[in-house]
Amino acid sequence: MARPQMLKLPEVLNEIDMSRAAFYRMRARGKAPKLIKLPNGQLRCRRADLDAWWERCELSAA
Incomplete structure (x- = not known):
């Protein structure tokens, strides 16, 4: 079975065109995509x- 694709935080920020500070504010409000913290402290999505987060954004904007 193939492992799911994991994106680094800078890749996520680039894709959603958002600054790190804005992303963390959104995350604090519970509105950001789910992140996974690795044992070395790095974040992955x-x-x-x-993709599920993008779909929720589209549905809430409609």
């Missing part, structure tokens, strides 16, 4: 979680 599953591609599926980011």
Whole structure:
């Protein structure tokens, strides 16, 4: 079974065109895509979680 694609935080920020500070404010409000903290402290986002977040954004904007 293939492992899910994991995106680094800078890749996520680039894709959603958002600054790190704005992303963390959104995350504090519970509105950001789900992140996974690795044992070394780095953050990752599953591609599926980011795609699901995009869909929720589209539905709430409609």
